[in-house]
Amino acid sequence: MSTISTATRPAWLDRLGHAWRTKRAALPTLAAVVIFIGMVIYGEVVYGRILQYNTISNLFVNNAHLIIIAVGMTFVILMGGIDLSVGAVIAFASVAGVMLVNAGWNPWLVMVLMVALGGGFGLLSGALVQYARVQPFIATLATMFLARGLASMLSTVPERLPEDSPVRLVHYTIKLIDGPRVNDLIVTPGVIIAALVVVGAVFTLHRTRFGRTIYAIGGSEQSASLMGLRVPRTKVLAYVISGSLAGLAAVVYTSRLGAAQNITGIGWELDAIAATVIGGTLLTGGAGYVLGSVVGALVLGLMTVLITRDGSIPPEATTIITGGILLIFVLLQRAVVGRKRE
């Protein structure tokens, strides 16, 4: 750099340099986007049939629920917390929902109720964290165990939705482009819901006082408190959002599967955390983007597609690859953000 004189340095380089200095926090997210594009290109070149309508449609349809919980997780992690309960909340909300539908309740009401149930668990986590001063890890571990246990008390066998239930409408296939044979571009209401959630979350986090308070708490809870921000309310609300979105994800997933079981969603909280971390959100809070988490969720989804396409990777090794990719991403973040002093 020093060899180039200021006079001859092009303006775009200056802008790039400025962006490099000021927007370093966005780099891990940018890296996630680049790696996602790299994975798409690699898949297209090596296996083919990636960049076509049905593969892309399925990527979104099959991961709509993961995108939704990853968005919820981002709220909590940005704040420096964590929510281990989302997978279990999905299990409880979907088992309870399907059983209520089968008991003759109004399906539309039940769908709203499922979201509310999720919100209720979020409220419990938030209250434990904020008012009982339980560490987020332990508090949400408690709600996780509670939701999983209650779901198991309700039923331990798959509960099926009736074939004509309106809940299944969330998975109603809308053909946008009718391609040759099965190669159609489709969306489902579930995907649209996920998209609305993402848009809403981006707006909330970047354009509202609540969103800025979340970032402030993640930066330093004490400073946020001293600045007069409404820390307690925001903290509880973030867990309620995460829980409600888990309830919403339960609606989307149940509608796609047509059934619910108490063991649904085991380990999904880890997927959501991984998606958030891959998307560039720091686990310590304060920095990150909700759109990054969406990319993170898509990276995880695409990885499953690529592993299936490859076929030569033994299925038992898949979790090693998931772990490896997660490791690569955090190492990248580490390299970008720079080493914290010991």
Next chain:
Amino acid sequence: MSEARAWLRRLVRRQYFWGIVAILILLGLNLIKDPTYLAIRTNPATGNLAGNLLDIVRASAPILMISVGMALVIATGGIDLSVGSLMAVAGAVSMEFLNPIANATSVGAMFAAVGLALLLAGVLGAVNGVLVTVVGLQPFISTLVMMLAGRGVAKVITSGQNTTAVNEPFRWIANGYLARLPVVFLIAIAVVGLVALVVRRSALGMLIEAIGINRQASRMAGVKPRGIIISVYVMSGVLAGIAGIFAVSSVMTVDVSRTGYQLELDAILAVVIGGTSLAGGKFSLAGTVVGSLLIATLDKTVVFLGVSAAATPAFKAAVIIVLCLLQSDVRALLRRYLTTVARRGPSGGEPASAERAKPEVPANREEVVV
């Protein structure tokens, strides 16, 4: 008399006091259902002791191992999510090693299998430690990666199969008796005793806590955090390996996707119940033992009371919530509330009576509890 009271008062002040109370309540519930629940009898055929209490201590052995490791890791300000997966790795290694060995009574094979399993678990623990210290990743992420990868390693070792093996000495570890007591419990107690000796009779425990309180300050005071943190993760890995051997030895089969699954959560619970804060800087081995016994008692109680085992988590949640509330500020809040009530008092609340009421209220409360 006053000595006994002072001892009781000290016990009540301990964080794990409520854990002991919870164990007693659970045992009491079982006693109500079956008055002979606590009876320990001698098995007439073998002369060994048998009974529900022995079942509980036997079941607590694997949890005891991983939660002792977890307590040390948490004391450094870290967390180890990989212990459940490392249990599966150790189980897979030992079963895969013993599977082709035809000699079913070979003690040498048993020691080789145990040694190999502990070695690999220790190496993977060292990887955790290196990721945390040298690379500088957060413990949560490092061990999350190891949790995913470890489960995969276990599956790759057995090619995804649930390998079985026949080896009497290895089976003896979990099923045998020594001096009429279960071997597995004696080993567990010996290991805990050894760890306690190492960390509490040397400076190691204090150094671990110093790192957990403030890593930079400890470094400036001449502590070398890097080596100590790595050895703590190695210790956690080896202890997880022992737990894995306990787990597979009882059935002589490794179920690569279920052995040790989510047991890291039980371990973290046991540590927290024992009064070790997740913030680090402090650990209590006695509390961890109480926590592990509570988890094992709870598991057995839920099954004994005829509730579906799948619903066990809900009861664990109830225990965590109640214990956390008891251990947390709610106690302080309550005390403050009682103090203010006492200060307002029936007489109208002059300052002098407030000064007297302050120390009295907590003391009264403790006596009621005792």
